[in-house]
Amino acid sequence: MxxxxxxxxxxxxxxxxxxxxxxxxxxxxxxxxxxxxxxxxxxxxxxxxxxxxxxxxxxxxxxxxxxxxxxxxxxxxxxxxxxxxxxxxxLEPQVNEQEIDIDFIKKEIKIGMTEQEIKELIGEPSKKGTDAMNAEPLWLYNIRDIKDYYFEQPEGFEEYGIVDAVDTEGLQNNEVEILLFISWKEDRTDYISAAYTNDEGEIKNYRLFEDGTVKES
Known part of the structure; x- marks a missing residue:
């Protein structure tokens, strides 16, 4: 058990x-x-x-x-x-201002040139604006002007940027020798105008039109 x-x-x-x-x-x-x-x-x-x-x-x-x-x-x-x-x-111009006379303008500045070509040739303009008749872009060159030369534009011209008035007194007083105007259309020259005095002190005008026509007076 x-x-x-x-x-x-x-x-x-x-x-x-x-x-x-x-x-x-x-x-x-x-x-x-x-x-x-x-x-x-x-x-x-x-x-x-x-x-x-x-x-x-x-x-x-x-x-x-x-x-x-x-x-x-x-x-x-x-x-x-x-x-x-x-x-x-x-940018420096190709010619000195002293070399620019009416014969140079007639020979070198032509219709159809570009802004760059004009600047390379004779430098920057004295003024930029428009013409009174067509309001087209216009450059003004005061060639061989005296120091502090100033021409007061006709009334209303400066207000609208018009620069194509001719300073006949300045030319006669030898304050400026040549007033060169270059008109632009589609960024190319389409009208050239120059006012100057000849050897007899008379004011002369040279104009080159878009179609190549030349007028002198």
Whole structure:
């Protein structure tokens, strides 16, 4: 009887130990699966953060490139007018003013010349404006005028930018030797007029028309 009781006690202990081992194994398996799930979630979060960081870096690079392109374009736009202005201000005429007489005007200044060609030949005009009759662009050159030479245009001319009045008194008093007028149409010369005094002190006029006709008086 005692042996049977002892055997039952041993069997009970063995069964109890087996159940505890099974529970411990189950707990370890659950813990392992939980750890793996946490690691997977952490890895996924890290990958998402890396993708967001890469997209942010790419966006910043694009913004920087656009800013650099805009700055380069603005710098180029600001530089070009300055270069053009320098080129215009440093342009030197091909002839000295002392060489410009009525024979030079008749020979060298022709219908159809461009503004650039005129500037290269005789320099910048004394005045820019329009003519009274057609309101076409007109340049005036005061050739060999005295220091502080000034001609008061007729009433209303300056107000409207008209510059084709002839200073006959200035010519007679030798305040200016030649008054050269160049009229423009579509950025080319279409009328040339020059007022000057001859050796006898008489005022003469030379006119070259668009069709090539020449009139002198």
């Amino acid at each position: 005692k042996k049977w009781l002892f055997l039952l006690l041993v069997v009970g202990l063995l069964v109890s130990c087996g159940q505890q081992e099974d529970e411990a194994s189950s707990n370890e398996q659950v813990n392992t699966e939980s750890d793996e799930k946490v690691m997977e979630e952490t890895s996924a979060d890290s990958e998402l953060e890396a993708e967001v960081s890469e997209e942010k870096d790419a966006s910043e690079v694009i913004v920087e490139e656009n800013d650099q392109e805009e700055e380069s374009t603005e710098s180029s736009e600001e530089t070009e007018p300055e270069e053009t202005q320098i080129q215009e201000t440093t």
